[in-house]
Amino acid sequence: MLNRTVGVPSITRRGLLVATASMFTVAACGTDDDASTGPRTASSTDLVVGGILERTGTGATMGELQARAMELFQPQINAEGFQVGAQRRNLQLKLVDSGGDPKKAGDLARQLANQDGVNAFIGGTIPETSTAISDVAQELQVPFVSLASADDILTPLSERTYTFKVTPDARDVAQALADEMGRQEIAKASILAGAGRHGDAGVRHVGSALTGRGITLGTTVRLPAGDQDFAAAAAEAVRGRPGAIVIWAMSPDAGKAARALRAAGYTGVFFFPPEAVTEETLSDENADAVEGSYAINPGSLGQSSLTETGPEGQRRRELIRRYVTQFGSFKGFAPYAADAISLLVQAAYQAKSVDRGRLRAYLERSSLEGMAGAYALTTIRHGGMEPGSLGVFNVNLNAWVRTS
Structure with missing residues (x-):
């Protein structure tokens, strides 16, 4: 890593x-x-x-x-x-x-x-x-x-x-995620996607990108809508022990989902879309859960800018x-x-x-x-x-x- x-x-x-x-x-x-x-x-x-x-x-x-x-x-x-x-x-x-x-x-x-x-x-x-x-x-x-x-x-x-x-187009983000997983030689990945059309786009494009990159697609799970407990969705997402989990959700659901996955015993790496790249995702509450995670985001976020x-x-x-x-x-x-x-x-x-x-x-x-x-x-x-x-x-x- x-x-x-x-x-x-x-x-x-x-x-x-x-x-x-x-x-x-x-x-x-x-x-x-x-x-x-x-x-x-x-x-x-x-x-x-x-x-x-x-x-x-x-x-x-x-x-x-x-x-x-x-x-x-x-x-x-x-x-x-x-x-x-x-x-x-x-x-x-x-x-x-x-x-x-x-x-x-x-x-x-x-x-x-x-x-x-x-x-x-x-x-x-x-x-x-x-x-x-x-x-x-x-x-x-x-x-x-x-x-x-x-x-x-x-x-x-x-x-x-x-x-x-x-x-950014969801298709481009998904392809960049899959390419990074390929570079890291991740063999299997699951998707934990938010509710609504944002999550729909993630499921559609990430699944296609992973398959095209030769990465096995594990389980695809949707988070419940609204302010609900993510524990059941997290437990389902970790089944099959994927090497990575794509948390295709907007902040604050992205950080909440990461905490739920860690609570479910998952120790692998997370990948996020740009909508998770906020101050809230790196809050004290989420810090331990998201440390070491990856995200695709406009390059302007980098210190070189x-x-x-x-x-x-x-x-x-x-x-x-x-x-x-x-x-x-x-x-x-x-x-x-x-x-x-x-x-x-x-x-x-x-x-x-x-x-x-x-x-x-x-x-x-x-x-x-x-x-x-x-x-x-x-x-x-x-x-x-x-x-x-x-x-x-x-x-x-x-x-x-x-x-x-």
Whole structure:
């Protein structure tokens, strides 16, 4: 088992992403022709984004992290503003709490569109709320950038033309997990997946990836929905003594499942998806259970990101600095929401407008080297982080450490 960093592999991305990142730097900083000076005040011509997030209820652990990302990133954007046509604009945020309730998420989206006049939506860290927001986005023709990970959020594309996604595709994460297990010569692995569509995606793609890698698939067990005891599911998952168990669950269920598996006598290694990479998973309560575990996550989590000199590396360092200053620690955080904002700002710059339809059209041709990873959106591909942006991390002394 690797317990220390022995080298950070470079991430190969499309050459045009670098050019796009440079262009976005110009967009964020304005142009020499811009005669405006002094502070800018919010106006109806600003880019107004509705953030519909799970700050309470189901998905709150991930939802709160993304809300923090948006709140911390907004001052960075507005420090210089950004060029939209002949004007410099600010970013306005209208953050609301869906409580993890799909109906409430849809109602809030409708209210933000009709009453608050937002130009775009960001949100939905769980598939169920994301789909509800997507339905409203399609009906009212408001561009929506989803923060959920289930691949079916974007399908069928003919019915999701206003929806985009920045999180990694479950298929890519599953393949990276299987590849790492192959490198570690793990012969057999079981799956313990959460309830709902996030768990569905894990079962579907992890099973396929393991089989394709020649790894025997042991038992596949689903965690009960809601705040229930995981002991029975854990006992079933450890049967057959698998060499590894994939805990495909969001935080806080991921850490709770790890504790239940240890209580059931399992001593093998755990593998997690990105949705488990949070401060909560490394809490004191979970620390012993998850020590030595592996996770697939955007490579930006690694300490190497703190020394990057490019524009997004600088923005990432500043976001981390603000995060530590305000919240006291930084043990796991993927700023998907900040990248969603960057994509919308870039689209507004390219479209020379904050019109909803034009934003959607230019999102469809966006490439970005973001804080969490790289993106290349097209008319037939509305999302998913580039696979090369993902890295393998190991929990070592209560910290996520990137391995070779």
